[in-house]
Amino acid sequence: MDKIYETSLSDPCKAWLKSKGCAVSAEVKSVDLLGIYTREEEEISIAIELKVKLNLELILQAVERQKIVDYVYIAVPHEYKVLESPRFKKIKLLLRRLNVGLLTVNFRSIAPYVTEIIEAKPYDFEKSRRLADKKKQALLKEFHSRITDSNDGGATKRxxxxxxxxxxxxxxxxxxxxxxxxxxxxxxxxxxxxxxxxxxxxxxxxxxxxxxxxxxxxxxxxxxxxxxxxxxxxxxxxxxxxx
Known part of the structure; x- marks a missing residue:
């Protein structure tokens, strides 16, 4: 099998987006692939970030995309050993919690094809804001309930x-x-x-x-x-x- 590059993932992922009814364009404001379709007169956007290896940098990039795109996917080559590893199972759990989708591109067939491992979901900013507000209130409550300032910042051993x-x-x-x-x-x-x-x-x-x-x-x-x-x-x- 020839060496796989990020550009190798592009055409199969474009085809996958088109199969979902999307109009597709590449490299839109630093988004690798952007698909747009209309639902109830509203434009829905799907971003796919292409990488040869699934790493933290890629996940952080996907989270950034959630600020401007409705659905975000990560696409990587389909590697059987990697997909079955304990580490990959933990990564999948993280992606599900982040509502980030995962696609793999299999190059072991005549025509490379895409498999949706995790379905992307809209990031619930309202829910995130509510949770953040609860944490903020708990933080303030603890702050105002303290009688003394007896802790050292960054302390971990006491x-x-x-x-x-x-x-x-x-x-x-x-x-x-x-x-x-x-x-x-x-x-x-x-x-x-x-x-x-x-x-x-x-x-x-x-x-x-x-x-x-x-x-x-x-x-x-x-x-x-x-x-x-x-x-x-x-x-x-x-x-x-x-x-």
Missing amino acids: KLMTAYREQSLLIAHYLSQEQAPMTIKALKAVGAPAKAGVILRNNHYEWFERVSTGCYRLTESGTEAVETYEDIILKIVGFSEDL
């Missing part, structure tokens, strides 16, 4: 001081000060956060032990946490009125 951990430490601090079980009401009266009841019941860090309904004491790990984070607790207590 536990992050989240708002939840800060509030848990504040509760642990008051329990250690009292050195006796306390009710949720009593904890809130001395400065524990409004969500003290939820934090105590969930007991995410296993720092607390319920001794009776609505009444808790510190566990051994809770006492250790108070000692370990003593410097941070001093900061938290100093700003606890902001909770």
Whole structure:
């Protein structure tokens, strides 16, 4: 079999687009192949990016095309060993999540032909915006819930001081000060956060032990946490009125 170039993929992919009812043109504003068809009086665009090897750069290029094209495909030569590899299965999963289609061109026949491995789908910008907005709100909520700034940017080798951990430490601090079980009401009266009841019941860090309904004491790990984070607790207590 002769060496395959990106241009070798062009004619089979053009034929595939035409079979879908598209008018086709190549190299349109850096898009390798662009097909246009009309659906309910609206022009629908399909882009195909041609590459000899499927790599990250090609996937990133396809994602960029989604900003201006309705459907985006990647086209690569059909290689049986590659298609069956574990890595390729992971790539296919990624493409499906990105709504990017995948075509392979088989050159082992007299006339090269295209197989649609993954169907392209329109990128849902509204859904993406809604998800991004939720993440943004969660980010802002965490930011504004923090009492201290006790993390180093880029740190990966120590536990992050989240708002939840800060509030848990504040509760642990008051329990250690009292050195006796306390009710949720009593904890809130001395400065524990409004969500003290939820934090105590969930007991995410296993720092607390319920001794009776609505009444808790510190566990051994809770006492250790108070000692370990003593410097941070001093900061938290100093700003606890902001909770």
